[in-house]
Amino acid sequence: MKIASVEAFPLRVGDQNQLLVKVATVCGVVGWGESGLTSRELAVMGALSDLGDFLEGRDPLRPAVVWEDLHLRPGFARDRVGMALISAVDIALHDLAGKALDVPVHRLLGGARRSRVPTFGCVRADDTETLIGFAQGAVDVGWRCLRLGWRTDAPEIFDPQDIITFAGEFLPEARRALGARITLGVDMHHRLSVGEAARFCARMPAGVLDFLEEPIRDECPSAYVALRRMTRIPLAIGEEFTSRWQFLPYLEQGLCDFARIDVCNVGGLTEAMRVAGWCSAHGIQVMPHNPLGPICTAASVHMAAAMPNHAFLECWETPHDDNAARQSSPVFRGALKLDGADYPVPHAPGLGVEIDETSLAKAPGFDYFEMPHLRRSDGSFTNW
Amino acid sequence: MKITAIKSYPVRVGVRNQLLVKIETDQGIHGWGESGLSYRELAVMGAIQHYAQFLMGRDPMNAGALWQEMYRSQYFEGGRVLSAAIAALDIAFHDIKGKALGVPVHQLLGGRHRDRVPAFATTSAPPGPAMVDQVLELAEAGWTCVRLMAEGQENPETFEPRESIAPTADWAVKAREAIGAGMVLGMEYHHRLSVAEAASFCQKLPSGTLDFLEEPIRDENPSSYESLRRMTDIPFAIGEEFSSKWQFLPYLERDILQFARIDICNVGGFTEAMKIAGWAEAHYVDLMPHNPLGPVCTAASVHLAAAVPNFSWLECRDSPAERHLGFSPTDLFPEQVRLEGANYVVPDAPGLGVEVDEERLAAAVFEYSEPPHLRRRDGSFTNW
Numbered sequence: 001m002k003i004a005s006v007e008a009f010p011l012r013v014g015d016q017n018q019l020l021v022k023v024a025t026v027c028g029v030v031g032w033g034e035s036g037l038t039s040r041e042l043a044v045m046g047a048l049s050d051l052g053d054f055l056e057g058r059d060p061l062r063p064a065v066v067w068e069d070l071h072l073r074p075g076f077a078r079d080r081v082g083m084a085l086i087s088a089v090d091i092a093l094h095d096l097a098g099k100a101l102d103v104p105v106h107r108l109l110g111g112a113r114r115s116r117v118p119t120f121g122c123v124r125a126d127d128t129e130t131l132i133g134f135a136q137g138a139v140d141v142g143w144r145c146l147r148l149g150w151r152t153d154a155p156e157i158f159d160p161q162d163i164i165t166f167a168g169e170f171l172p173e174a175r176r177a178l179g180a181r182i183t184l185g186v187d188m189h190h191r192l193s194v195g196e197a198a199r200f201c202a203r204m205p206a207g208v209l210d211f212l213e214e215p216i217r218d219e220c221p222s223a224y225v226a227l228r229r230m231t232r233i234p235l236a237i238g239e240e241f242t243s244r245w246q247f248l249p250y251l252e253q254g255l256c257d258f259a260r261i262d263v264c265n266v267g268g269l270t271e272a273m274r275v276a277g278w279c280s281a282h283g284i285q286v287m288p289h290n291p292l293g294p295i296c297t298a299a300s301v302h303m304a305a306a307m308p309n310h311a312f313l314e315c316w317e318t319p320h321d322d323n324a325a326r327q328s329s330p331v332f333r334g335a336l337k338l339d340g341a342d343y344p345v346p347h348a349p350g351l352g353v354e355i356d357e358t359s360l361a362k363a364p365g366f367d368y369f370e371m372p373h374l375r376r377s378d379g380s381f382t383n384w
Numbered sequence: 385m386k387i388t389a390i391k392s393y394p395v396r397v398g399v400r401n402q403l404l405v406k407i408e409t410d411q412g413i414h415g416w417g418e419s420g421l422s423y424r425e426l427a428v429m430g431a432i433q434h435y436a437q438f439l440m441g442r443d444p445m446n447a448g449a450l451w452q453e454m455y456r457s458q459y460f461e462g463g464r465v466l467s468a469a470i471a472a473l474d475i476a477f478h479d480i481k482g483k484a485l486g487v488p489v490h491q492l493l494g495g496r497h498r499d500r501v502p503a504f505a506t507t508s509a510p511p512g513p514a515m516v517d518q519v520l521e522l523a524e525a526g527w528t529c530v531r532l533m534a535e536g537q538e539n540p541e542t543f544e545p546r547e548s549i550a551p552t553a554d555w556a557v558k559a560r561e562a563i564g565a566g567m568v569l570g571m572e573y574h575h576r577l578s579v580a581e582a583a584s585f586c587q588k589l590p591s592g593t594l595d596f597l598e599e600p601i602r603d604e605n606p607s608s609y610e611s612l613r614r615m616t617d618i619p620f621a622i623g624e625e626f627s628s629k630w631q632f633l634p635y636l637e638r639d640i641l642q643f644a645r646i647d648i649c650n651v652g653g654f655t656e657a658m659k660i661a662g663w664a665e666a667h668y669v670d671l672m673p674h675n676p677l678g679p680v681c682t683a684a685s686v687h688l689a690a691a692v693p694n695f696s697w698l699e700c701r702d703s704p705a706e707r708h709l710g711f712s713p714t715d716l717f718p719e720q721v722r723l724e725g726a727n728y729v730v731p732d733a734p735g736l737g738v739e740v741d742e743e744r745l746a747a748a749v750f751e752y753s754e755p756p757h758l759r760r761r762d763g764s765f766t767n768w
Contacts, residue, residue, distance in 0.1 A: 038459040040459070042431070042434055043465050045430055046424075046430030049427075051754075068764075072766070072767055073757075074755060077604065079463045079627075081466065219462060219628065248605060370434075371459055381452040383461070384457055
């Protein structure tokens, strides 16, 4: 079997662009992947163009060999754009290999270790009362792990004290309202300094928060070493990492308690399984990042099914969140369906999601889209 | 001043593509930048298209704030493609600033520390008698620092490390014997060895043979380099692949590298390079900038080299040993920084001091190219 073509399809689904990648073979079997570098899709498409016909003629049933060859190309290793492309190609090759061999993708990864993949539900609102109401609604339909947050970013100004104060208020309230059995997290989206993050943690009564996600930026692991000494709250880190090497200091120095692997950015299933293996050596659970569309969700479910150390998969399909729209488009046939707060592990060959190419041809195309460019109140730029 | 246009030109110049970026303003002043991610020019152009969406109308005089906005106002920060795009834009902003203020760029960076920027040459002949002759000829022409290339550097298909290290060590010894103790001699291995292979190579050399060893191993895990650092006394030159201060951080703070091979067209332009230079100085590390591209990269590197106290040699690919590369044609670049013997003369003209013939540039073409996909003799892929 040989690869005949690799094509990128950027399309608009819900509030974001999704970048799908199709690998076709000479014998007609195709596989689909998704690339996760939201808001920089044209760069990923440019990286595919840079490769010319490089992938044509290669054996799609050896995804790890294609992975290695791509990763050794100049500019790909440790690059976000290149790894986002490798991720999509690797997922597509697994989908293709599953279909060719008539097995679900998790079977190619060692087999399903669970029949259902538990998720954490994302719940957002801009006032405490609504937020707790939405959270209770999610608990009522089955969620046992929730990540709570604010709904709306101020259009331009971001004042860290505002979220330190707001989260400092809603989290203890939510713990009182939801009880001790619910696992509760919050995502600061790397917007705080070490000092600000320590101030937030100091306001959290012990036992309120089960995980704090990305309180600070992650390019300097020693900044996390400093923060780690200042709080006992478990840390969830890693959605931005684009290879096992970026995870390495976090795992080996004990800085990360939940690994937020993003299969569409880290380098696909091939790299994700390596990272998961090293996580298990350190007793760290995986909590996959999953903010994209049905292909990302399906790849994440197969991956989570196949690893021993899965905790909760990110899920936006909670009762009140409009980001659920990212999962619904006529382009995707057979997208995985939640049962309560779990995804049942699929048994269809490949990923189990089909792309309707007629709908794809008619779907809304790529549209420029920027994350908010946030500034501090003094006018200086800060992270989204 | 407002940005009115951003144009990318990916063009074949000599044996490589160069990606030149022109920024135009409403004051009639324009600036040139170059991006350094060779072989991934189309990916970088995709990233520049995203950045151009919000840069129109912005004031290029605020280069530092624009750097922050480009780096931080997106879903995920950092990475090679995004930093290479930011680098070209940042260099062009500085060119514009210098022209607007009527000063050379080095004056915007604190002023020049030196009038001439010493350069090192690279031998083009593989290890053998011709390589030794080139070293002698370069010494005759005034070069005081020469970098040798390891055996097998130009192999088209196969690279077997153990077959390279023995002859490379032999000919390094012969070159040292021929040239005497006065010449600074380095060796480039282009990250093709394992830790054990690199240790064996170093240990085949009598102490004093090589003054620096460039990139013996891959650099994604600083601990591997730390391990190698303990096994040899040859200084290391590392860093051409790094795309931010955070990638330099462990190498500087753990004193792994002795020469910082900063690449201004990849690391993020002047704004990022000057920060790294300051931290390198704190560790008594000299810059030895990577400069394998065209005249815009050379000019930017010369201004950077002039403006820092801690500097050793700038890479030069226009020496008598490498005239065949053709990276600096005078028809395309009528105004360039001048090479006199083995030194670049620090320019006094406003901005970078480079002029580009835009008509010729627009007529030039982009050519797909892939460096060799090297394999070991057992068929497995290894680094180029």
